Amino acid sequence: MTARERIAGSVANYVDERTGAAAWMKKNLNKVFPDHWSFLLGEIALYSFVILLLSGTFLTFWFDPSQREVIYDGGYQPLSGLKMSAAYASTLHISFEVRGGLLMRQIHHWAALIFMAAIVVHLMRVYFTGAFRKPREFNWIIGVGLLTLGIVEGFLGYSLPDDLLSGTGIRIAEAIIQALPLVGSYLAFFAFGGAFPGEAFIPRIYTVHVLLLPGAFLALITVHLMLVWYQKHTQYPGPGRTEKNVVGYPLLPVYMAKAGGFFFIVFGVTAFLGAVASINPIWLYGPYTPGQISAGSQPDWYMGWLDGLVRMAPPLETHAFGHTISWNILIPGLIVPGILFTGMALYPFIESWMTGDKREHHLLDRPRNAPNRTALGVMSLTFMLVALINGGNDIIATTFHLTINQIMWFSRIAIFVLPPLSFVITKRLCLSLQRADRDLVLHGRETGRLVMMPHGEFVEVHEPISAEKAWLLTQHEQNPALALDENDSRGVRRPGALKNKLRARLSKAHAVAVPKVTAEDLKEIEHH
Amino acid sequence: MSNEIEAIKDPGLPAHVHRRADTDPKAAKKAERQVAILFLLSALGTVTMIGSYIFISQDIFIFFPVLGNTNAHQLFLGLGMAASLFFIGMGAIHWAKTLMPDEEVVIQRHEFRSPDEDRADFVATAKAGAAAAGLGRRSLIKRSLGLSLGLAGLSPLILLRDLGPLPKDELSKTSWKAGTRLVTDPGDRPIRAEDLEVGAVAQTLPEIAKGGHRALSDIGKDAVLLIRLRPEEFNLDAERLSWTHEGIIAFSKICSHMGCAVALYEQQTKHLLCPCHQSTFDVTRAAKVIFGPAARPLPQLAITVDSEGYLIAKQPFTEPVGPSFWERSS
Numbered sequence: 001m002t003a004r005e006r007i008a009g010s011v012a013n014y015v016d017e018r019t020g021a022a023a024w025m026k027k028n029l030n031k032v033f034p035d036h037w038s039f040l041l042g043e044i045a046l047y048s049f050v051i052l053l054l055s056g057t058f059l060t061f062w063f064d065p066s067q068r069e070v071i072y073d074g075g076y077q078p079l080s081g082l083k084m085s086a087a088y089a090s091t092l093h094i095s096f097e098v099r100g101g102l103l104m105r106q107i108h109h110w111a112a113l114i115f116m117a118a119i120v121v122h123l124m125r126v127y128f129t130g131a132f133r134k135p136r137e138f139n140w141i142i143g144v145g146l147l148t149l150g151i152v153e154g155f156l157g158y159s160l161p162d163d164l165l166s167g168t169g170i171r172i173a174e175a176i177i178q179a180l181p182l183v184g185s186y187l188a189f190f191a192f193g194g195a196f197p198g199e200a201f202i203p204r205i206y207t208v209h210v211l212l213l214p215g216a217f218l219a220l221i222t223v224h225l226m227l228v229w230y231q232k233h234t235q236y237p238g239p240g241r242t243e244k245n246v247v248g249y250p251l252l253p254v255y256m257a258k259a260g261g262f263f264f265i266v267f268g269v270t271a272f273l274g275a276v277a278s279i280n281p282i283w284l285y286g287p288y289t290p291g292q293i294s295a296g297s298q299p300d301w302y303m304g305w306l307d308g309l310v311r312m313a314p315p316l317e318t319h320a321f322g323h324t325i326s327w328n329i330l331i332p333g334l335i336v337p338g339i340l341f342t343g344m345a346l347y348p349f350i351e352s353w354m355t356g357d358k359r360e361h362h363l364l365d366r367p368r369n370a371p372n373r374t375a376l377g378v379m380s381l382t383f384m385l386v387a388l389i390n391g392g393n394d395i396i397a398t399t400f401h402l403t404i405n406q407i408m409w410f411s412r413i414a415i416f417v418l419p420p421l422s423f424v425i426t427k428r429l430c431l432s433l434q435r436a437d438r439d440l441v442l443h444g445r446e447t448g449r450l451v452m453m454p455h456g457e458f459v460e461v462h463e464p465i466s467a468e469k470a471w472l473l474t475q476h477e478q479n480p481a482l483a484l485d486e487n488d489s490r491g492v493r494r495p496g497a498l499k500n501k502l503r504a505r506l507s508k509a510h511a512v513a514v515p516k517v518t519a520e521d522l523k524e525i526e527h528h
Numbered sequence: 529m530s531n532e533i534e535a536i537k538d539p540g541l542p543a544h545v546h547r548r549a550d551t552d553p554k555a556a557k558k559a560e561r562q563v564a565i566l567f568l569l570s571a572l573g574t575v576t577m578i579g580s581y582i583f584i585s586q587d588i589f590i591f592f593p594v595l596g597n598t599n600a601h602q603l604f605l606g607l608g609m610a611a612s613l614f615f616i617g618m619g620a621i622h623w624a625k626t627l628m629p630d631e632e633v634v635i636q637r638h639e640f641r642s643p644d645e646d647r648a649d650f651v652a653t654a655k656a657g658a659a660a661a662g663l664g665r666r667s668l669i670k671r672s673l674g675l676s677l678g679l680a681g682l683s684p685l686i687l688l689r690d691l692g693p694l695p696k697d698e699l700s701k702t703s704w705k706a707g708t709r710l711v712t713d714p715g716d717r718p719i720r721a722e723d724l725e726v727g728a729v730a731q732t733l734p735e736i737a738k739g740g741h742r743a744l745s746d747i748g749k750d751a752v753l754l755i756r757l758r759p760e761e762f763n764l765d766a767e768r769l770s771w772t773h774e775g776i777i778a779f780s781k782i783c784s785h786m787g788c789a790v791a792l793y794e795q796q797t798k799h800l801l802c803p804c805h806q807s808t809f810d811v812t813r814a815a816k817v818i819f820g821p822a823a824r825p826l827p828q829l830a831i832t833v834d835s836e837g838y839l840i841a842k843q844p845f846t847e848p849v850g851p852s853f854w855e856r857s858s
Contacts, residue, residue, distance in 0.1 A: 030633075030635075031635075032633050032634070032635045096586070097586075099581055099586065099601065099605070100581065100602075100605055102599070102602050103602050103605055103606045103609070106606075107606075135640050168788055168789075168804065171748075171786065171787045171788060172786045172787070172788065172804060174787065175785070175786035175787045175850075175851040176786075178699075178851055178852075178853045179851065179852060179853065180854070181854050182854055183854075184853050184854050185695040185699055185853045185854060185855060186694065186695060188695070188853075189692040189693060189694065189695045189698070190688065190689075190691040190692040191691070191692070192692060193691060193692040193693075194692050194693055194698075194745065195698050195699070195745040195748065195749070196745060196748050196787070197744050197745060197748060198692075198744075198745055200691075200692070231640070232637055239538060239539045239540055239541060239542060240538065240539075240540045240541030240542070240634070241541075242538075243637075244636060244637055245634050245635065245636050245637060246634070246635050246636075246637060247541065247632050247633070247634050248632060248633065249630070249632065249633065250633055253624070253628050254624050254628045254629065254630070257620045257621065257623060257624035257628060258620070258621055258624045258625075260620055261616070261617040261618070261619070261620030261621040261623075261624065262617060262621065263617065264613045264614065264616040264617030264620070265613075265614055265617035265618065265621070266617075267613040267614075267617075268610045268611070268612075268613035268614025268615070268616075268617060269610070269614065271606055271609045271610035271613055271614075272606070272607070272610035272614070274606050274610075275602065275603055275605070275606020275607050275609070275610055276595055276598075276603065276606070276607075288744075289744060289747055290744055290745075290747050290748030290751065290782070290787075290789065291713060291731060291733070291747045291748075291751035291781060291789055292731075292789055292791065293788055293789040293791045293803050293804070294803070295791075295792060295803045296803065297788070297803050297804055307805075310786070310805055310821060311805045311806060311820070311821060312821075313821040314821070315807075315817055315820070315821055315822055315823040316823060317823035317824065317852060319856075319857070319858055322855075322857040323854055323855065323856070323857070324852045324853065324854060324855075324856040324857070324858075325854075326823070326851070326852040328785065328821045328822070328823050329785075329786065329851070329852075332821075360640070362637060393806065394803065394806060404801075404806045404808075404819075405819060408806065408819070408820070441536075467537075467539040468539055468542060470536055471536060471537070471538050471539055474535060474536045475535075475536075475538070517536065518534060518535055518536070519534040519535060519536050519537070520534060522536070
């Protein structure tokens, strides 16, 4: 036994005698993780969160979250002598006088954008592969919660510097609060400590941004990861992969080296962006004052769809009995996003209700094999995309020499027309891909070799695909639609017949598929 | 549920293919060197970063083709940091991919559902616990506990009451009074009608006492935009026309939609546009909404001139300025 082994041994002994950790560690160090690039998306989100904590802590050492009015006398000449808040002045100080300050600010902002982007793409992966199905519904809901918190946290974060652009964003947030029926003006005055903008808001959202929400993130991420750990990761279908096993690499050493290495890569790439790509140059916007604004005011992209919805809303207000309800704010700013996010959170339960499927699923779906789900996802994304495009309508107008009115009318119509259209197109594409899979298994791969038959006909030689590939293309389940009779066995209409009818129709739509190839089909084709 | 028809068979996990480094010691040695080089590149990055921090002054700008004029301190500090982190990651992953075992491992999943006897035991224990506490029988305790927990849970709401004052009529009034002079923003100079040419726009605020402080929350309600047209260009009723002075018309600059500053004036069309959500207002028709999500015109401020010829407010705003709220009556 070498000296090193002796020291390691006694340390391990010391810890184990006090915690009994060895048994747990033995079991978990051999934990197997399946490998796929799309499983890295959640990791990117996790690592950017760590980067956000590190860079954010750095920024707090100099940032002064105060709306106290100061006269700027720092190093950035164009703003010299201007009245501004201490928050804005200290952000300028971080950008121009603290060494590495601008780099950290830019890393922090880039990391926030990467965090949100990784969450969204991770969510898309989980959705389109059906990874949210039993037993992972809790984790889906936690994920939706993290996405929602991320949007709020990002908004509060870029509002902190109190520059002209972000102050305008706060102004809009205040208007949304103020628009709430009954309690709106009260909530706005409580949040802002009086009339907008007051001097209380930045210090308050600072506490929320650096303490409350990061705490909530930590708690939710911990539960999210513990569930992933305990339930074991899902895996893509393929030869040797079943609902009962996990095929992959052990935690120690391969997965640890890869995941740990990947953290440094994400951090490195974020630092590179922070070094070369300017982001949120607040010194160009100037300090916030409610009487001014800059053209082309845009939120960050994860808020852009919300702004786009608000922009396309019709000018509707109700004035009755001495009260006002601003539908032009409530519908796009609260009601539609509320419906979207609630629907998203509940989707696993809706799908299991539609299909009647209550079993556990650990093998992922290929998106084409769940055409209804895939089409619904593309439909939602299309909706978001139209909203996002309209959120940049002023920029698009000036870039492409269009008028605002043209883009706004395009969006107002497209938000109703394009999502259903994309549903239909996606569903058809999925079924076509299923048909292509079927052809591939039945007739093999096109080799591109043309052969002239004795009688002069040209045919292309097809080569049978491998057994592995044939398995991949046929392993999925094809379940029939739920049989829900309107009447019971005695011919009496069941209670809740309308609900059953809806369920049966949805189930039928969900079960549409091109029949997959069976062994019999193959035998039959061999005879020819 | 699954198909009765015979499906194609799972051929099982494909045979493992060894890497060159697994069998060829030379290849393994080469991979080891590659990993070491990657780690050394990281060290080089850290040295660059520390060197930039100490030696590159913060006021040097250099030109790069794609980046434009860039601050050298920030650029090299960042590039050093990026390399220092990135190559640690590359090294670790290259190491894992070339030298660590790459044979796939298969483990079995366990069922999440607890065995039936455990579930039965759990139910029995929970029931016994509840029975021992007597929650079911002692409804007085249950109800009073529910009441006290509910009340205690609500108490934070009362503690938050002092976050801010009640709105009262704050949202409905501004600093404008009959006779308040309009002054330029910035500059705080009073304005004569002849200071504004036809087609000109001016951002104004109500005059305050010398040395007085103007809070941002006042600007957020008081900001007023002056626009001068030729009087015949107006398309206003008699009352609104009397609120103008020699072709000068005054509107609240705070958007009636969500409170942004309505700052974009198009001289040719005489339209005011809010850059936030593109609500468009027609100046000639008392800021009527002609496009976008705003539901109400911008409130118009009645103006005239005082004895010295300076522009003043004839009366306060006749309606609240800014975005809508529940208590707003029109």
